[in-house]
Amino acid sequence: MAYWLMKSEPDEVSIDDALAAPNQTVPWFGVRNYQARNFMRDGMQVGDGVLFYHSSCPEPGIAGLAEVASAAYPDDTQFDPNSHYYDAKSKREEPRWLMVDVKAVRKTRLLSLAQLRTIPELDDMVVLQKGSRLSITPVTPAQWKTLQALLK
DNA sequence: GCCAACGTTGGC
């Protein structure tokens, strides 16, 4: 069992959108970073815990809890010339980009980035490191436990 | 809108 933080722009897919989706599950399309892809491909397992993070919005922070609901599989948007996520260099026989399904568990109070930075136990969280931009980052069991207590 | 930080591309 592993834990992850996954960023989503609420204008695109918010925790409310995910909760309203069929089976509270959304495909996590649009990841175009190799490190993040590799986390999905090599690190994630069905049932892993997910912190649903809202980014690029007025108040960025953790907005909900979710879980990994599928293994990694090809992200079809890479083959769609009309998609913002189209990648002309990716071939169907050898898809470059993958996604997983994410099932929303519940909405939480918004634990803002500013608040997260004040919690000493979370100092080492990857997402809080200077210059961190990765849209998917690992979370340690200790960090997860701390956050669960805060988000009860 | 600004800009720091990081990732990717491509010439050499």
Add this chain to the structure above:
DNA sequence: GCCAACGTTGGC
């Protein structure tokens, strides 16, 4: 393989 130039992310 180096590295400059460019593109993107994302907080502010």
